[in-house]
Amino acid sequence: MENLASLIAGFELALSWHNVAFMIIGVLLGIVVGVLPGLGGPNGVAILLPLTFGMDPTSAIILLSSIYWGALFGGAITSILFNIPGEAWSVATTFDGYPMAVQGRAGEALTAAFTASFIGALAGVVLITFVAPLVAQFALRFGPAEFFAVFLLTFCSFIGMGRENKAKIIVTLALGFLLAAVGMDTISGDLRMTFGVTELMRGFDFLVVVIGLFGVSEILLTVEEGLHFKGKRAGIDLKVVLRTWTALPRYWGTLLRSSLVGMWMGVTPGGAIAASFMGYGLARRFSRNGAKFGKGEMEGVLAPETAAHAAGTSALLPMLALGIPGSATAAVLLGGLMIWGLQPGPLLFVEQKDFVWGLIASMYLGNIAGLIIVLATVPLFAAVMRVPFALVAPIILIICAIGAYTISNSIFDIWLMLIFGIVGYVFKKLDYPLAPLVLALVLGDRAEDAARQALIGSEGDLGVFFSNGLVGTLMVLAFVLLLWSPMIEGLSWLRRRLLASRPSEAHN
Amino acid sequence: MKACVQARILAASLLCSGAVLGASQALAWEPTKPIEVVVPFSAGGASDQMARTIQGIIQKNKLTTQPIIVVNKPAAAGGEAMLDIKDSAGDAHKLITTSSGIFMTPMTTKLGVSWTDFTPLVMMAQDAFGLWVNAKSPYKEPKDLLAAAKDAKPALKVGGTGSKREDQLLVIAMEKASGAKFSYIPYPGGGAASTQLAGEHIAADTNNPSEEIANWRGGATRPLCIFSPKRLPYDAKVVGDQSWGDIPTCREKGLDVSYEMLRGMFMPGKVSPEQRDYYVGLFRKVAATDEWKDYMARNALVPDFREGEAFLEFLKKDELHHKDLLTQAGFLAAN
Numbered sequence: 001m002e003n004l005a006s007l008i009a010g011f012e013l014a015l016s017w018h019n020v021a022f023m024i025i026g027v028l029l030g031i032v033v034g035v036l037p038g039l040g041g042p043n044g045v046a047i048l049l050p051l052t053f054g055m056d057p058t059s060a061i062i063l064l065s066s067i068y069w070g071a072l073f074g075g076a077i078t079s080i081l082f083n084i085p086g087e088a089w090s091v092a093t094t095f096d097g098y099p100m101a102v103q104g105r106a107g108e109a110l111t112a113a114f115t116a117s118f119i120g121a122l123a124g125v126v127l128i129t130f131v132a133p134l135v136a137q138f139a140l141r142f143g144p145a146e147f148f149a150v151f152l153l154t155f156c157s158f159i160g161m162g163r164e165n166k167a168k169i170i171v172t173l174a175l176g177f178l179l180a181a182v183g184m185d186t187i188s189g190d191l192r193m194t195f196g197v198t199e200l201m202r203g204f205d206f207l208v209v210v211i212g213l214f215g216v217s218e219i220l221l222t223v224e225e226g227l228h229f230k231g232k233r234a235g236i237d238l239k240v241v242l243r244t245w246t247a248l249p250r251y252w253g254t255l256l257r258s259s260l261v262g263m264w265m266g267v268t269p270g271g272a273i274a275a276s277f278m279g280y281g282l283a284r285r286f287s288r289n290g291a292k293f294g295k296g297e298m299e300g301v302l303a304p305e306t307a308a309h310a311a312g313t314s315a316l317l318p319m320l321a322l323g324i325p326g327s328a329t330a331a332v333l334l335g336g337l338m339i340w341g342l343q344p345g346p347l348l349f350v351e352q353k354d355f356v357w358g359l360i361a362s363m364y365l366g367n368i369a370g371l372i373i374v375l376a377t378v379p380l381f382a383a384v385m386r387v388p389f390a391l392v393a394p395i396i397l398i399i400c401a402i403g404a405y406t407i408s409n410s411i412f413d414i415w416l417m418l419i420f421g422i423v424g425y426v427f428k429k430l431d432y433p434l435a436p437l438v439l440a441l442v443l444g445d446r447a448e449d450a451a452r453q454a455l456i457g458s459e460g461d462l463g464v465f466f467s468n469g470l471v472g473t474l475m476v477l478a479f480v481l482l483l484w485s486p487m488i489e490g491l492s493w494l495r496r497r498l499l500a501s502r503p504s505e506a507h508n
Numbered sequence: 509m510k511a512c513v514q515a516r517i518l519a520a521s522l523l524c525s526g527a528v529l530g531a532s533q534a535l536a537w538e539p540t541k542p543i544e545v546v547v548p549f550s551a552g553g554a555s556d557q558m559a560r561t562i563q564g565i566i567q568k569n570k571l572t573t574q575p576i577i578v579v580n581k582p583a584a585a586g587g588e589a590m591l592d593i594k595d596s597a598g599d600a601h602k603l604i605t606t607s608s609g610i611f612m613t614p615m616t617t618k619l620g621v622s623w624t625d626f627t628p629l630v631m632m633a634q635d636a637f638g639l640w641v642n643a644k645s646p647y648k649e650p651k652d653l654l655a656a657a658k659d660a661k662p663a664l665k666v667g668g669t670g671s672k673r674e675d676q677l678l679v680i681a682m683e684k685a686s687g688a689k690f691s692y693i694p695y696p697g698g699g700a701a702s703t704q705l706a707g708e709h710i711a712a713d714t715n716n717p718s719e720e721i722a723n724w725r726g727g728a729t730r731p732l733c734i735f736s737p738k739r740l741p742y743d744a745k746v747v748g749d750q751s752w753g754d755i756p757t758c759r760e761k762g763l764d765v766s767y768e769m770l771r772g773m774f775m776p777g778k779v780s781p782e783q784r785d786y787y788v789g790l791f792r793k794v795a796a797t798d799e800w801k802d803y804m805a806r807n808a809l810v811p812d813f814r815e816g817e818a819f820l821e822f823l824k825k826d827e828l829h830h831k832d833l834l835t836q837a838g839f840l841a842a843n
Contacts, residue, residue: 142707144693184584186694189670189671189672190671191587198591201587202584202588203583408581449696453693453695456692457662457709457710459663
């Protein structure tokens with residue numbers, strides 16, 4: 001209970017007037033950063049980092065981590081309203097969030113997303129508060145083989161849990177792997193598939209592709225349908241928040257599952273992106289309403305948001321306890337810690353008690369502040385859906401273009417975004433799923449690096465993927481998820497045969 | 509000025525003061541818009557930390573009238589950033605941080621760019637490399653590790669940053685010097701290598717002090733030796749009663765490998781001498797601050813500030829040295 005006493009001291013520190021002010025400023029800035037695609041959490045934190053050099057470390061980290069919370073909340077807004085994921089981890093939120101908005105349930109979808117974020121983040125913070133050292137040690141058990149197994153698990157769960165045509169999932173997954181391989185190869189140090197083009201050296205940035213595939217293609221589809229305003233008018237007031245909340249307890253199973261998946265992926269560090277996809281995939285498979293997913297099911301918003309935020313928050317744990325950044329934003333925060341003269345690592349908890357517990361307390365408070373602020377904005381954002389599409393579409397396109405440009409200040413990326421917009425349009429027409437491509441693009445080269453690192457170490461022996469209990473379990477779990485549908489079908493076929501053969505035996 | 513005063517002729521004095529005024533205007537070039545510092549590696553790494561520390565020092569002490577912006581361009585092991593600076597010839601509001609990558613990335617990737625396309629400003633310091641092992645490992649000295657490597661099957665794993673770069677060159681140099689064989693495992697950064705070492709997934713790594721200090725202080729890893737020609741000049745206690753200066757050099761311990769890496773600042777080519785001198789003066793001021801000295805001590809950087817001819821000489825020698833190392837390792841890109 002020593003932790004609890006430290007936490008209370010932390011609350012006292014975080015609740016001082018100026019720290020609360022920093023928290024609110026941070027959350028607001030974060031929402032802006034999260035809403036603008038391309039700016040993103042890591043860039044937002046990096047841009048504002050210099051402002052904090054003159055501040056004391058505790059206030060500085062409270063400001064920066066509040067930006068992080070704000071960005072986590074804000075990412076959901078454009079995903080739901082315009083089908084444009086503001087952040088990589090909100091791609092899965094678009095699957096059901098956007099259909100809900102189209103049906104005139106934007107307020108409900110936003111409330112669900114924000115509340116789910118809050119629950120997920122809270123789960124992550126509780127984890128950090130009570131089991132930090134224990135869990136931190138677990139992260140150390142992940143070598144290249146284990147990392148590869150986690151990524152494989154994510155891919156397999158996506159194929160196995162997907163309801164689309166399996167062949168089509170595999171085709172788009174493969175295309176994603178191909179795109180992920182463009183650029184510098186970490187393992188060999190060579191450039192691959194750049195064909196001498198300078199712009200291709202960067203590889204395909206995930207956000208450029210996502211903005212094109214989801215946002216631009218959606219605009220194309222709407223234009224094709226004759227610029228009809230798709231969002232139905234709905235009564236928008238704060239009562240929608242309460243109405244949505246009364247429905248939430250029904251989904252406790254999904255919330256719990258996604259929290260667990262997210263915390264695990266955040267610590268390991270599989271990251272918020274993988275967690276959101278896994279949370280969604282598992283919810284679709286195991287929910288009673290699974291068949292309705294993709295058509296505007298609230299559970300389909302809750303599942304990825306909870307998982308993403310549980311992961312995003314838990315990702316700070318390895319950073320604090322071990323000095324390993326679990327995410328890109330965490331990496332920038334880590335750089336910040338060192339500039340303020342703090343050395344992240346196992347000793348941070350001992351040497352900088354005030355700082356660590358002040359930060360943890362601010363996570364609780366920052367999340368509560370964030371939730372209140374974003375919920376208050378629900379009517380405002382939902383009202384955007386009332387603006388005629390012909391007015392909104394050009395604005396969305398401009399935001400998309402700015403987003404694509406901001407990532408690396410490159411005009412080339414805007415063209416790339418438009419090309420991927422057309423690709424996305426064609427895919428949707430041909431009924432190919434987009435999500436596997438995105439998933440493979442994000443995790444493809446990391447999975448490849450991990451596999452090759454493991455195999456260099458074992459001198460080519462594949463046994464390395466089954467060499468201990470942890471990696472073996474993960475691999476087996478991956479294959480179970482991959483073959484889930486054939487196995488279930490096989491079992492029911494066997495049962496039917498058994499049932500069918502029994503009466504015939506009786507006749508003989 | 510003295511001559512002017514002595515002449516006591518109004519016209520001459522006017523002429524003189526006019527000339528002085530003109531000269532001082534030409535000397536005092538000042539940036540007129542925000543200064544962009546391009547970091548050729550990702551946010552959070554050692555180069556990024558150095559750039560952001562310098563940014564912090566300049567802003568805190570108000571050494572420039574214009575703000576400093578740090579931009580990361582990590583693609584192609586810094587190749588993207590180098591091409592960007594090459595294309596920005598004449599732009600006096602752009603700087604780039606450099607490490608040995610400035611020689612090695614063009615040599616191994618066939619990118620058409622070289623440091624001679626840029627204007628060298630200053631070398632802020634040199635960075636050391638250590639040979640690190642897990643704290644629980646039985647190796648007490650480099651020779652224990654090398655002896656174990658000779659019998660190991662599969663080969664012992666040594667981790668480092670990236671491929672065909674300084675860490676891998678160090679591992680190859682160790683193999684040459686000792687006859688042992690290692691499996692070199694490339695990681696995206698020193699932090700990842702350090703974590704993998706703490707988790708006993710690799711037998712050793714060749715990290716910079718700044719990349720390994722967290723785990724050393726946390727009791728997860730420890731140094732066997734340092735690849736610098738001399739011991740590090742810091743005697744403040746870091747871990748228990750050990751200081752950076754207490755770590756023996758690898759040479760002392762019979763492993764004849766030494767290597768250090770420059771950490772410097774460049775700007776694009778085709779800038780005026782006044783523009784160059786402005787930045788050289790700026791970094792001279794940065795290097796003199798206490799904050800910079802603290803930063804150097806914290807990250808165990810080797811003090812070696814150079815500017816002008818001294819820096820140019822160093823670069824020429826260092827480039828040949830790296831070309832040699834890469835040729836021996838067979839990493840030079842075929843043209």
